[in-house]
Amino acid sequence: MPIRKGRYTLEFVNAPVIAGSASVVGKKEGEGPLGGEFDKIYDDTTIGEQTWEKAESAMHRDAVTRALASADVSSSDVDLFFGGDLLNQCVGTAFGIKEMEMPCVGLYGACSTMALGLAFAALAAETGIAQTVVAATSSHFCSAEKQFRMPLEYGNQSPPYAQRTATAAGAAVVKSSGSGVKIQSVIIGIIKDVNVKDSNNMGAAMAPAACQTIIDFLRDTNTKPEDYDMILTGDLGDVGSRLLIELLQRQENTDISSVHADCGLMLYDLNNSDINSGGSGCGCSASIVCSYIMRRLKAGEIKKVFFVGTGALLSAITPLQGDSIP
Amino acid sequence: MSITGNQYNEMVKKASPPSPKIKNFIKAFLVGGLICAFGEGLAQIFKALDISKIKVDALVPIILIVITAILTAIGVFDKIARHAGAGTIVPITGFANSIVSPAMEFQSEGRILGTGANMFKIAGPVIVYGSATAIIYGIIYYIASR
Structure with missing residues (x-):
């Protein structure tokens, strides 16, 4: 059973493992600096499907199928599935995996869904209610x-x-025991609303919550940034990353810049004029964590990663009603 | 030290790079000017061909709209507009693009509830407030000219 440590952190005794993972990406992502790391690069945005929603589902299914294969399990072995995406009613996920007959929990964590899914998968595996759990987005x-x-x-x-x-899309198979990358603890962040109203400036909307979660986790576990090989944020991008580092510096006098990395800044070639401040979306951190990061952890190049998923609660409706984006 | 909302807003402003306004102005001016010059060129050609003014006034926008629609359909227009900004939005090209692009986007939801219902998603407000303003202007003109 997990133990609550400090105020928010849940520490695992058995430490569930990520037994396998996979990620698939589109063409532009494949052209980025991590292009060689992904399991599959699709050159066609529709992936041979009729609609973009179906294309997303196809990618989701492909990532899950590949992750199951890499963990050497079949979908009938899966006790629980935690997954979600950005589309209304999480259709990208549900339509993607509906034929696989896995007990499915739909998650909405905006762009932080991979971190959220991994947290729930690890919790389920740790408590013993499930042996094999999939997290995907x-x-x-x-x-x-x-x-x-x-x-x-x-x-x-x-x-x-x-x-x-x-x-x-990225997917990971979490098992209650066996070999793989260990998940030692998780923390569920709190919602921070700093009155950002510009739906183009997601990094600014997310940085304060990422900052708070990092502060809480370091305090709960009594660790310092230097204790980690990498503090990996989801998709703060250039603006959000700079804000996060400044916030931590000013609020806590903590400097994470030597260990901080952001998936949003790793996914694309940032010199490309279409990219602006970096990548975002559930698939951004999922594809990097489920390929590049896992591979480096397995190879022992890095040992301890603090993955901080980030997400903005953007809706197509509420900003028009004058609400900010928490 | 905790940071207040205002302090954070200041930080955000400092961290977010502003749009390159002067560069955008120049590009918008050049592209917008080029489109207008192209339209004027067409008008002169039609006049030289002895086509009546009323027909020329209809022909020029129609040609610009058709060109925009084709460029939108083949996925070129948004690439030009990314640089040109207001230069492509303000002339009739922007209006045409704002109708063709959602019509294409929502094709997958069917002819009626997809294309039909969403075609004027962006242009709709322009038509509504444009017509309303025209009516008000018409009334003022009517009263003033009596």
């Missing part, structure tokens, strides 16, 4: 733009601090 640039912003072919300019939703 996906996002697709086109389906996300359609739901949250403007039509793809609409000619508008985005500001330099905007981020690009990744076309990517």
